Amino acid sequence: MVRFSNPVLPGFHPDPSVCRVGEDYYLVTSTFEWFPGVPIFHSKDLVHWRQIGHVLDRASQLPLDGVRPSGGVYAPTLRHHEGVFYMITTLVDGLMESGNFVVTAADPAGPWSEPYWLSDSEGFDPSLFFDDDGRAWVHGARPARSPRHEGHTEVWLRELDLNRMKLVGPEHVLWDGAVKGAVWAEGPHIYKVDGAYYLLASEGGTEHDHAVSVARASAVTGPYTGSSRNPILTHRNLGREHPIVGTGHADLVQTQTGEWWMVLLAMRPYGGYHYNLGRETFLTRVRWEDGWPLADEVRLTAEAPDLPAHRWPAPPACDHFDAEWLAPFWNHLRTPREPYWTLTERPGFLRLRGRPESLTDRSNPSLIARRQQHAHFAAHAAMEFTPKGEDRAGLALVQNDDYHIVLALHADGLKVIRREDGVDRTLVVADVPAGRVWLGVEAHEQDYQMLYATEPGQWRPLGDPVDGRVLSTSLAGGFIGAYVGMYLSGEGTAGGNVADFDWFEYHELPPH
Structure with missing residues (x-):
């Protein structure tokens, strides 16, 4: 019996949506205020995934300017119909655009079209359903027209004219949750199985x-009638000490061998009820009884799908910045409107340009970051930077503008600054000589030990371990997992300085 490990996409990969095309599987997840938006992954076996790009990789597709933390792109749905891939999602609290929109592509790796905004739709978590008769339907969640309690939402449905990419015909209200007093009925998806229509939705927040x-x-x-066995999946009955909590926001897929599987989000708390990794993508088996789907309990290891295992080459742990473009796992905070980074000005280095924008602003700072994907990990980088005035550069561990940790070189030394609830606290300062400096962090659950070296391999700790709970959603709020990356800021001054990073590495560590 072949087994697999959950999560199948560790780190901040929430709200997964999956579709099958022949023997290939494609999956997308939410990205909120991070750019590019909506990473897209490819798999042959539902277990091993490789990123093939982003759906929203151009500023014209995704205006995130000024978006609040945990605003931006919510809950994409990915579908394939008659040779075309469709992705529908919501841009929440955008200053330039907001609402539901659709993009299309012939190749899931892109390029994807400009957005088709559904101006006469509302709410969030839209999905697409293509029926056997060729008709297409959009359905989504919104606050209930006649709310009976706080958090009361409902699922609506309208037909989509694919030629004009417009909603047409009457609106239908389908569902408002299975449990009495249910809150946040959301993330709906419709499927047709053996002639019947099934509406899958999450609830409970x-x-x-x-x-x-x-x-x-x-x-x-x-009209839709709920299953007597609802909810068909939850871990709330297993308690807060369970290693996997918050299971929900699911999508179903049937394999070419006839099996049914569910991708979903869940969280892995550690160091108390904290989850720095955010909401991750998990996989569990679905079986049918009496005409209804039932999902297996989501486990850290389980029997794998009946598909030939297909492993992709493992990406290197170290990025030497010797490619023409940034690797797809690198992200920006909000939409970059100017090229503040370059891989060609100094070949073999990532060069960041200093600008006034800071991590404490709701802006697009000079930050190149990747997801934290493990409770135990190490990240290191080699940096060349000469600070001037208020300039600072180094490593940043980011939850949002009010919660983060920075290990950065300032004019008066190398500092560790922990920001909680919008208040900065300098924890330690060290003098370092001019020239190259090596920076690092080793995390074991909520202990984040900052490291530095002024000679190759001569690593030393900088202060005591930092309390990493500021990177946890349970403390900072919102829907985002932690990021770690390279940072440069003029902290409100004009900037003009540069910081060069020779390499950056990230890898999992064994537990203590």
Whole structure:
């Protein structure tokens, strides 16, 4: 019996949506205020995934300017119909654009189209369903028209004219949750199985009480009747000490061998009820009983799908910045409107340009970062930087503008600054000679030990371990997992300085 390990996409990969095309599987996840938006992954076996790009990789597709933390891109849905890939999602609290939109592509690796904004839709978490008769339907969640309690939402449905990419026809309200007093019925998806229509939706809020329920109808417009076994998946009954919590926001896929599987988000708390990794993508088996789907309990290891294992080459732990473009795992905070980074000005280095923008602003700072994907990890970089005035450069561990940790070289020394609830606290300062400096962090759950070296391999700790709970959603709020990366800021001054990074490495560490 072949087994696999969960999560299949560790680190901040929430709200997964999956579709199958022949023997290939494609999956997307939410990105909120991070750019490029909506990473897209490819798999042959539902277990091993490789990133093939981003759906929203141009500023014209994704205006994130000024978006608040945990605003931006919510809950994408990926579908394939008659040779075309469709991705539908919501841009929340955008200053230039907001609402639901669709993009299309012939190749999932791109390029993807400019957005088709659905101006007469509302709410969030939109999804697409293509029926056997060729008709297409959009459905999503929104606050209930006649709310009975706080957090009362409902699922709506309208037809989509694919030629004009416009909603047409009457609106239908399908569902408002299975449990009495259910909050945040959201993340809906419709499937047609053996002639019946199934509506899968989450409820309970995307925290510990998250759950997945299902309803069934003989027509796509309803009426829908819930399963007597709802919720068909939840871990809220297993308690806060369970290693996997908050299971929900699921999507179903049937394999070419006839099996059914569910991708979903969940969290792995550690160091108390804290989850620095954010909401991750998990996989679990689905079986059918009495005409209804039932999901297996989500486990850290489980029997794998009945598909030939297909492992992709492992990406290197160290990025030497010797390619023409940034690797797809690198992200920017909000939409970059100017090229503040270059890989060609000094070949073999990532050069960041100093600008006034700071991590404490709701802006696009000079930050190149990647997801933290493990409770135990190490990250290191080699930096060449001469600070001037208020300039600072180094490593940043980011949750949002009010919660982060920075290990940066200032004019008066190398500093560790921990920011909590919008207040900075300098924890330690060290003098370092001019020239190259090596920077690092080793994390073991909520202990983040900052490191530095002024000679190759001569690493030394800088101060005591930093309390990493500021990187946890349970403390900082929102929907984002922690990021770690390279940073340069003029802290409100004009900038003009540069910081060169020769390499950056990230790898998992064994637990203590």
